[in-house]
Amino acid sequence: MSSMISSPHQHDSNSVQSIMATVLLALLPGIAALVWLLGNGVLINLGIAIVSALLSEWVFLRFRGRNPVTAVTDLSAVLTAVLLALALPPLMPAWQVALGTIFAIVVGKQLFGGIGNNPFNPAMLGYALLLISFPASMSQWIQPQSAASNLDFSQAWQLAVDGVLPAAMAWDSMTGATPLSEVREGLLQHSMLSELHPDGSWSNLTSSGWAWVSLAYLAGGAFLILKGIMSWRIPLSLLASVTIVSGLLWLIDSNQFASPLFHLFSGAVMLGAFFIATDPVSASTTPKGQLIFGALIGFFIVIIRTWGGYPDAVAFSVLLLNMAAPTIDYYTQPRVFGGER
Amino acid sequence: MANVSIHDFHGGLILDDHKALSTQHPIAPVYLPKTLVVPLQQHIGQIADPCVKVGDHVLKGQLIAKASEYVSANIHAPSSGTITAIDEQPIAHPSGLNALCISITCDGNDKWTNLPDSILDWESTEPQLIRDRLRQSGIVGLGGAVFPTAVKTNTQNKPVNTLILNASECEPYITCDDMLMRTDPEKIVTGAKILQHIVGAKKILIGIEENKPQAIEALNHAINNTDIEIIVVPNKYPSGGEKQLIHLLTGIEVPSQGLPLDVGILCQNVGTCVAVAEAVLEGKPFIDRIVTLTGDALAKPQNVRALIGTSIHELIEHHSGFAKACQRTLMGGPMMGFSLPDIDRPIAKGSNCVLSLHEVEPTQEPQPCIRCGECVKVCPALLLPQQLYWYAKSHNFDQAQDHHLFDCIECGCCAHVCPSKIPLVQYYRFAKTEIWASEREKQQSDLARRRHEFRDARLARLEAERKARLRKKKEVLENKPKAKGDDPKKAAIEAAMKRVAAKKAAQAAEEKSS
């Protein structure tokens, strides 16, 4: 290969690393809120995920005969690890967290050719693996603002890594249903939403604290859009679609279907809208395509949540649309300058 | 100046223009070097054919190479002197390869040849005759495309509504048009009016960027008493791209793969206008141009008038000299220019700027594409640069063409913003030259196939003819009746046999008798 220097001979100062760093910065409010809600387990998950991600990426790049330094310092593996860790229940066995992360990095990213070549969102691929392989630990969410969430660091570490429960505590007393799974179980047993949430689903979210986490993600996402790092198209179309589809259902029967507000602020919708679905490598790239991409993810989130087999559906919706992204791109090519209108 | 609203184009970048660096001094007068190396290909189209030989003495402005085809341009001696060589010399080209040049050793007299008559009454002259004068004078577009102006202004009776003068000079560092406008605005206007007469345009618009206030003022004075309009456009790169400027000033989009002529517009650079005016009014052939010598490595960056064929090295040494070590020399601007391996190469008709950089960005290794879409945001041609990149990289040239690869104007905006520092423009150039090369190869192989088939047919025909001849002969032989008189050969053989038999009989008779 030649070492010809082609024009242009001057460039902008942004880089992949600076973009990833800004996204991580925007995640800080969400991380802080989640730690406030669920305690040190979140930090342990984050730590394990980040370390396993960096190590597995380094090792695999050496296997592939590539230079590991530039690839590892571009912070993309860190971002994948953080997004996956935020989606996992805290105090989950550490080895499972590590396994999911390693799968996400190695199978989800490196086997496809490294950054820029993965058709699927690596974090969601890791999440899907864990959900299907370890359904029990993936559904054991500790109760917010409880003794479980107030474990100190060493206790949390012991529990996650060694599986040793703190004195005088049992899993039954520590875990509880998330708002989403509560609604789901209740509806499956044919109770009415008005019975489950006499004050309305929104207040349930705020009282349990989950709404604040979602709001923190929303704030971070808005920051990224205003800074120009991220396009508004996918988040806006995703949230709009969730609102519209769930709104239609809720209008049909507000006792069987949760309200749009509930859907928007529970589970991983905000995290998904701003940080997961917007992963540029696996999302659609054309402007019109991005709108369709986001809208369809929102649609599937509501559908799978309502009628599918899992309480939260962001991961599967994103993976489904990752598969469809090339086709969406193909059919939404923008008009060229001077092309036919 | 008209208060006309402009129609912004998509994308583009706002860049630091670095113009003040080279506008501190007036245009320096011509420097006469000892040798001139004049390339024979300084234009789009076919290379010019030399019409002088080594050893000839030529005068300034004398024709030394003729346009070989319709799309080609004449070349004239930039000064008087002796032709010392017609051979391959290093030229300023991205490949760094040599090309055919005519080398002249100047005699220092700078004596002009007899120039053709001035066409002072151009307003009542047939456009064809004026075009002939442009052709004769070897004028090419000075905006960078170096397309022969005589060909471009041959509208073949297609109507031209608007003549647009491209005064925007959007690329950073380059100021040759700016200084020309400050110095010679009347000639620009005259040249524009001549062009208007040639193509029959109804109106003239001048598109100029807002970062040239002195030039705008000078042009304003010059267009007094004419109906030429000046439209000031924002300082956004690449507003000087032909299609982008047309859209800015008129809101019309030139069709993809089409020409501005298809929508009734003709665009010319202001430098070309001056060359046209001089050719028509003074009979002057195109032998010099204004070059911007700039960059932080120079001691005295400025604009200079340079003879075509002057060595860049000599030009810089004479006018400015180096203040700091030059790490990279670019022919052109920082966005579209190409780097020169050395500066012992000549100025050509399209050399608008030589950028000598002391401080260069450290070369960063490209990272993989993360499909962030920044490139799509800035592309003025509304293309999908990242798609073109993926296709070019995987040699999928059919798909690249389907995605309008040839609409890319190679402005460099996409590569400028790419966070992975991928040299996108080089990928597109690679794809384009590969496609052209494979088209050439296809033509060659089609020709070879036809010739081979013709040869096979020819040999088969010869074989068939030979067989037919043999068959005919055989038929003739077989069909002949077996009469003595009819077959001279047989008759001859029989006669011979008879003679032999007679001789034998005679011999026997003699022996018997003796």
Place this chain on the structure above:
Amino acid sequence: MLSGILTLTALSLIFGLLLGYTAIRFRVEGDPIADQIDALLPQTQCGQCSYAGCRPYAEAIANGEAEINRCPPGGEVTMIALAELLGRDPMPLEDEEAAAKPKAVAIIIEKDCIGCTLCIQACPVDAILGAAKQMHTVIEAECTGCELCIPPCPVECIEMVPIKDTTDTWRWPLPNQNSAEVSHG
């Protein structure tokens, strides 16, 4: 059970008829495959594939007698194009060295030429100009570089000269690939 058999038979008859109809109605008149293969070959007519020219090689490929990796002037590009056309797997070229040779044209050293016309008869594209006892010259633009003229020449006055890049034919190279990038080749 009888109803099942009857239903399936009826369905298969209907679908069979439908398929047959569409096969005839929507038939695309395409080139015979040998023509399509010949269109991809470089027409050097050199015989390095061991067939007497490009057309015989194309027909051999079409008949399944020859592999697609035998054409050195076409190189990898032609082999990949053939693989795509025929749906076969790409394979390494049979003669990599010959494929890597730069394109060249023949040139006759005129002072040595004896006018024997042996090279003229050998050239598969009639690219040599000349006649008996007259000077022979290779028409550069027509020469495919097949080298078939070199063996017959009794005085060995034909040389192959590699074609140089000019500013017109020069191609931009592919940019340096980063080690962290994957090449798609």
